Amino acid sequence: MTVPETRERWLRGTSAPGARIRLVCFPHAGGAANAFHGWAALTPPEIEVLSVQYPGRQDRLGEPCATTMEELADALTAALRQELAGGDLPLAFFGHSMGSSVAYEVARRLEKTPGPTLTRLIVSGRTRPRLPQELPPRPTPSDTEILDHVRLLDPEGAAVYEHPVLRELIMPSLRADFGLLAGHRPARLHRLDVPITACGGDRDPACAVEDLSAWSDVTTKGLEVRAFEGNHFYLNPRKEELVEFVASRVL
Secondary structure: OOOOEEEOOOEEEEOOOOOOEEEEEEOOOOOOHHHHOOHHHHOOOOEEEEEEOOOOOHHHOOOOOOOOHHHHHHHHHHHHHHHOOOOOOOEEEEEEOHHHHHHHHHHHHHOOOOOOOEEEEEEEOOOOOOOOOOOOOOOOOOHHHHHHHHHHHOOOHHHHHHOHHHHHHHHHHHHHHHHHHHOOOOOOOOOEOOOEEEEEEOOOOOOOHHHHHHHHHHEOOOEEEEEEOOOOOOOOOOHHHHHHHHHHHHO
16 A cells, blocks of 8 residues: 655655554754655654745745745744644654754644644754844845855865755745845844653754753743764764654654
């Protein structure tokens, strides 16, 4: 029997009959749903893995990218309610880098109105959102600044940006995502009524492990911090170890 795939506008994944929880994964800046390729095969059958596909990339290349966090989080929250309508499974979120901030913003929106129940937020490679008084909003960095930062975080993966044709296709989404993050400064911090697990690479040049403890400011249910060996994209070489850990926290 063929297992149906989830091919909605915002979500990608394969249905898991008998699942007890849905794990929704949020990609990094410039990333797409395929950042979590292979996760479903590594998780127990009780977990259904879904990945978010932001607009402006891959099969949504013809759509405009979101320009603010509010725009992206509002649209994604509405999409989760619609595309998972009728489902009785609770949710868990995993977000990496920019995806951590997006997952947090969607989580606090879900708490305000009836809909899917979130049981845990797992963030990775990013500290909690900064308030305006902590870090004022900044203009969108230049393309040179963006690419220098990408090379710092992902020296191997950044090679794709050296190809002129590919760079022209993927640079708009990367530029939009960096602009979105530069302007994301919530007026206040909202404490989620779910536990948070914060993960990171022990050699991440963008988010030191000790910076992950700041996520305790946005939960009433406690924070757990877990370090993995590696840099900002530790989740690629440590995928099996990370997925096993995530599964142990959401079930």
